[in-house]
Amino acid sequence: MEKVLIKDAHIVNEGTIVRGDVYIEHGIILEISQNLSVKGPDVHVFDAEGKHLLPGVIDDQVHFREPGLTHKATIGSESRAAVAGGITSFIEMPNTVPQATTIEKLEDKFSRAAETSHANYSFMFGGTNDNLSEIKKVDKTKVAGLKLFLGSSTGNMLVDDEEVLREIFKSTDLVISVHCEDEETIKNNLEIYKERYGDDIPINMHPIIRSEEACYLSSSKAIALAKETGARLHVFHLSTAKEMELFDNKIPLKDKKITAEVCIHHLWFSDEDYEDKQTLIKWNPAVKKKTDRAALWEALLDDRLDVIATDHAPHTLEEKQNVYTKAPSGGPLVQHALPAMLEKYHEGKISLEKIVEKMCHNPAILFDVEKRGYIKPGYYADLVLVDLNNPWTVTTDNILYKCKWSPFEGNTFKSRISHTFVNGQLAYKNFKVYDEKHGKRLTFNR
Template sequence: MSSILIKAATIVNEGKIFESDLFIKDGLIERIEPSIDVKADQEINAEGKYLFPGCIDDQVHFREPGLTYKADIFTESRAAVAGGITSFMEMPNTVPNTLTQELLADKYAIGAARSLANYSFFMGAGNDNLEEVLKTDTRNVCGIKVFMGSSTGNMLVDNEKTLEGIFKNSPMLIATHCEDEATIRYNMEKFKAKYGDDITPEMHPLIRSTEACYLSSSFAVGLAKKNNTRLHILHISTAKEIGLFDNQTPLKDKRITAEACIHHLWFSDKDYTEKGNWIKWNPAVKTAADCDAILQGVLNNHIDIIATDHAPHTIEEKEKPYLQAPSGGPLVQHALVALLEMYHQGKISLEKIAEKMAHAPAICFQVEKRGFIREGYFADLAMIELNRPWAVNHLNVLSKCGWSPFEGQKFKSSVTHTIVSGNLVYENGNFHEISPGQRLTFAR
């Protein structure tokens, strides 16, 4: 494993911004000092560039196995690395669903062989696999995923006895997709009765409504409090839900945490007119007021993490009429630069971006030796040029699906280098693909 010396970087880490050199050896950060004079296999001049801890994305859908015509672990980890994401946690709604320990092991084998980023995979919970769920290794698996609302993959868990068993007995963090299924079905029937098959994307946030989200999230929080469960609620999409979460307790001590996703911070219901199904997600993108409230929740620590919910579908699938078009879209390549755009707009600080995309996921999931720029930690790093403009188009989209909801968007900042577990994997548009990522481990 090669050594790397980074010279004159402006480091963004743990609430501070400072200039320093940084020396990487055998995959770890060995020294962080104002001036380091050592011989290294590689030297990177970082003058004028900002060095962030590599982002840890706690919610992605990379579609392998079974749905690799949409995406796969190699292509999507490659897009993630280009976007400054050095570690990901992938969801179980692949084909087959990851509902047994054997199927979970199969995904780890794929990750070991093909992922350019560090990786972990969630164990999936269904209505009848509690015994399998309880076998999950807390040290080597990021968490248990429970779909408390239907989404891609038919993994809805709607048996209250099963949910009680999972929340009562889970040995580790439970991550939930929260939307009340009965409310969604009622709303859908109401819209079908009025519009037939002519339902449009603008109606999506009314069908998958604020009330559907709040009913499910509040139910999950109640279950967690009753059973002292370590609960993490994914992709908060409404202002109403934010009050369910505590912003006084230090993150390391919280039993109930929440995540916001980049699309719920960037888009609002006014964008459906132009973007249509390209911004159709579950939960739905809602109002500008919801968008603003979610950002405020991130800033005041009611919401702990920013992630992507990266979930590609093909162009052909997304071009279908609303009722046939699946929900989800690719986001890993553009999430960090979108947040940096929000920094340029004065909405969020660089320190807060590092906190929510790197430090907080590491603390929340108890990831070992990652998420911070510290001596002795793995060298997972993203180097940024804040004033290097570029525009997203279909030719520079790296996800296998070949499109992005950000197409046409001009970003002021660029990711120039990404280092994964001490290996320079991405450099100014070029990839070094010989060193795969590592399996994440957890201090539990």
């Protein structure tokens, strides 16, 4: 579709909701106005009366499992689910098999995404205790950023040498995104409960094992190091009330050197849900108390927390149903993240404008994403049409993840994503993802 006209939408963008039309040519937004009239047999017109038009969501933290773990997911399968959920761009993590800890392995992932991704894509480069020379080769205009695991990880991706960590912080201009949990604290806690229960530890012990202390100890150290070295730090998936004291809301996001993120599951679930959901909501960091969830919401709304992401990390249902010590952490979320946040809008918890700010605008600002995250002339036409009053229920039949399960299964959402456009092309319509792939490699204004 070279020419697209979206008519009579409620456009949610930059803190306002205005009724209007959007005209797109060759994947770029050309004009936004009221009563636009563009005629011709090659103009595809979409009637958006009664619907809201949002910028496509930019999810800055996903695990699409390719290469090496493709029995769980692939870039193709999970990007299909992403566009069905209104996510038009994603940034994927480096802990695949093999890990993206060399330029060669990183570019292999880009090549695969170019062939199979329905959404726009970038990948983070992985830091380790011994790959500083490779980190220094990364082109910051072509790669989203650097990911460091300061808590439990796979293989050689745990960065636990403090001198190496300091050197990395001093040596790169990349945005450094971190998973913060103190490994020693977690190991000690786990041993206590393994002695008591063996491998079949009750799941409600998970937030005690991966405790508030473990999170705070690690995140506070990372922030102190960033302040000492001047590094640009982004702290992933925060989960505790205590950590909220580490972040500032008095500085505009574009000027912040230290930024913060919260994930859908930490905003939705609490430790009271373990009894029902069991290991299906086992994540690292753990879902914690209702008071932690309340503090995360408060910090999100007052701008100490800058971004909402998913940390989409699928495993097979068989894997998740193992006993505690053998059940992997993580779950699939990209298809249901935006509907879940829209449910919170219906509950009066957050405005549509704030959802767009945290899921679309702010990831674009934080990672310097070029011409995405907004509905503006000259920007790529990554757009999502939402019907706020068209309920649907999450069932096995409409779950698009390769793993075919969701922690939201059985939930009825009031809002439905009706259309998703990626680079001006219709990628999704009413539970159908089109086969043609329109995703492009993200670029960065740095």
